[in-house]
Amino acid sequence: MKKILLMGNPNVGKSVFFNRLTGANVIESNYPGTTVDYTKGYMKGDSEDFEIIDVPGTFSLEPKDKAEEVAVKMLEKEKGNLVICVIDASKVERGLYLALEIIERGYPVVLALNMWDVAGDKNMQIDIGKLKNILNIPVIPTIAISGKGFKEVMLSIKKAASVEVKEIVEKVGEIK
Amino acid sequence: MKKKLSEMNYEEEGRVGSIEQDLKNKVAGMGIRVGKNLKMVTKHPLKGPIVVEVDGAHTSLALGMADKITMEVKE
Numbered sequence: 001m002k003k004i005l006l007m008g009n010p011n012v013g014k015s016v017f018f019n020r021l022t023g024a025n026v027i028e029s030n031y032p033g034t035t036v037d038y039t040k041g042y043m044k045g046d047s048e049d050f051e052i053i054d055v056p057g058t059f060s061l062e063p064k065d066k067a068e069e070v071a072v073k074m075l076e077k078e079k080g081n082l083v084i085c086v087i088d089a090s091k092v093e094r095g096l097y098l099a100l101e102i103i104e105r106g107y108p109v110v111l112a113l114n115m116w117d118v119a120g121d122k123n124m125q126i127d128i129g130k131l132k133n134i135l136n137i138p139v140i141p142t143i144a145i146s147g148k149g150f151k152e153v154m155l156s157i158k159k160a161a162s163v164e165v166k167e168i169v170e171k172v173g174e175i176k
Numbered sequence: 177m178k179k180k181l182s183e184m185n186y187e188e189e190g191r192v193g194s195i196e197q198d199l200k201n202k203v204a205g206m207g208i209r210v211g212k213n214l215k216m217v218t219k220h221p222l223k224g225p226i227v228v229e230v231d232g233a234h235t236s237l238a239l240g241m242a243d244k245i246t247m248e249v250k251e
Contacts, residue, residue, distance in 0.1 A: 009205075059205030091233045094207035122232060 003051045003078055004043075004157065007071065007102060008086035009095055010057030013114045015039075016144040017086055018054035026054060036067045038074055045154065053078070059094065061101045075102070082160055083107045084153065089119035089126060089141065099135075100165065108160040109137050112153060116141040134171045136163045177249050182226065182242035184216040190249035199244045206235045214247065 006014045006021075015028040015035055022041030027034060039054040055074050056067040063069040075083070083102050087095025092113070103109050113119075113126065132139045138156035142149030178193060192212045195203065207230045208214070217234060218227040227236045237245075 060201065062201060062205075064202060088233075091207065091231060093231055094205060094233075097205050097207070 001042075001049055001051050003053060003081040005053045005055055005075065005078055005081060005083045006086060007055050007075065007083050007098070008057060008114075009059055009088060009091070009098060010067075012057065012086050012088040012091075012095070013144040014057060014086050015054055017084070017112070017114065017142075018052060020144055020147060020150060022052050037070060045157070050157075058098065060098060061105070075105070075107070079107075081107070082110065082157060084110045084112055084157075086112045086114050086142075086144075089113040089116045090122050090124055092124075092126060100168070103135070103137070103163055103168070104165045106162050108162045110153060110156050110160045111135065111137055111139045112142045112149070113139065114142050114144050116148065117143050117146075135168055136171075137161075179247055179249055180243055181214070181216075181228070181237075181245040181247050182239055184247060184249065186216055186219065188249060189213060189215045190247035193246045193248045195246075196244035199241060203237070203241065203245070206237075207231055207233070208235065208237075208245070 006018055008014050015026050018041060019026060021043045024041040026039050035054055035056045041052045043050045043052050055071045058068040058071040061072050063072045085099040085102055099109060099111055128139050138159055140149045140152045140156060192210050192214060195210060212230060215229040217229050223239050225236045225238050226242050227234050
């Protein structure tokens with residue numbers, strides 16, 4: 001069975017994401033650090049089933065505490081598996097930092113810009129097309145608590161492939 | 177005016193001037209890097225952590241970390 005890891009900063013809604021994908025009922029709360037250990041669940045795709053792993057939130061892949069250590073170890077253990085990187089659409093910069101680190105290590109990544117509604121409330125506009133173009137990975141706005149964007153996430157799982165960071169850097173250079 | 181992040185007062189805003197090398201990668205994941213604007217939100221007593229605002233999001237830092245970040249504060 002193929003595995004999918006859910007990674008992202010603390011408090012971006014990974015567990016809500018997990019519950020929605022698997023129908024499980026893990027504890028979710030509005031605090032950073034709710035998930036300290038990982039949780040596994042299963043999801044039925046249209047052609048195959050997936051094992052989903054809810055990883056504790058981390059700011060980077062250089063662990064600073066126990067929960068982050070678990071996150072990094074999980075990622076290393078599941079080498080080559082798909083990562084859904086969940087980031088807070090209203091805090092894009094720090095989310096992208098982690099996403100790039102994961103891409104750099106060679107994992108195929110699907111980027112979910114979660115809390116899309118919160119970003120809208122804060123009057124933030126994010127150019128999804130441009131992000132997709134630069135990163136060359138699927139980028140999907142989602143609202144985990146309402147379920148918006150989940151169909152697209154499921155569909156894009158097949159399309160995700162690993163990307164060279166060098167290519168991303170070149171594209172960013174072109175924009176400037 | 178230059179001062180340490182740990183010396184900033186409530187509500188004071190400033191730009192990150194420099195970060196000690198060993199801390200750079202640690203705080204980059206939290207969105208703190210040279211050139212970013214920060215606002216002091218909370219300073220906890222008894223050498224407790226500080227909370228700063230970066231890009232509209234709150235982030236807490238140990239006081240020891242804040243000591244290693246030099247800010248440029250407007251007069």
